[in-house]
Amino acid sequence: MTQKDRGRWNLAGAIVAGVGASACCFGPLILLGLGISGTWIASLTALEPYRPLFIALVAMFLLLAFRRLYRNEKTCDDGQACAIPEVRRRQRFIFWSVGVILLVVLALPDIAPYLLGY
Template sequence: MSRQNNAKSAGVTLLTAAVAAVTAGLCCVGPLLYLLFGISAAGFAGLSQLEFLRVPMIVLSLGLMLRVFWRLYFSKRLWCTGRLTLGQTRFLFWLILPFMLLILFYPTAVAWFYEVFE
């Protein structure tokens, strides 16, 4: 596999993980917007029907993030994007991971936050 294809594969994996993380939280976006901005969530009531997608998308997103972790630390294939070094890519991975986890688990995190700071 060429360097260009290797970089594209890694980018597609990260992008797919991000899309899966956002999709996993779609069912809860209405209450979150109401909570954050005080706007009416009536228009988002239909998004609660996407609740059945939450668990599969969480599994998909975590699986893809584990694949990227494995590629960054344990894979024998070279990781070369032409623009970023391996160290820079690892730094970006660790920078993005907390945000991805927060997006994935924000309904649980918000409930915990309110329970602790109530």
């Protein structure tokens, strides 16, 4: 597996784990936003006990991606994509953008009551 593929897998894993960590509240919030409601929505919280595990996975994948972007600069040979400053800058921008989005998604279960007004 190339270094580029490993970096993509780290970010993809963080995104999937972030969505899993907020699935207990994110799904019902979307359904309520679409006007779909009912008592069965309360049963969509089945993933709530696994939320800490998903949060740990998000942290692990983000740390791996961070290490890959900022700590392994010396292992990049000339001629590889990671040696090009524009590519490195774009990768870091994507990393921080995904990181901010994941923080919002992870915080959603805690801020949802304020957003919904109860």
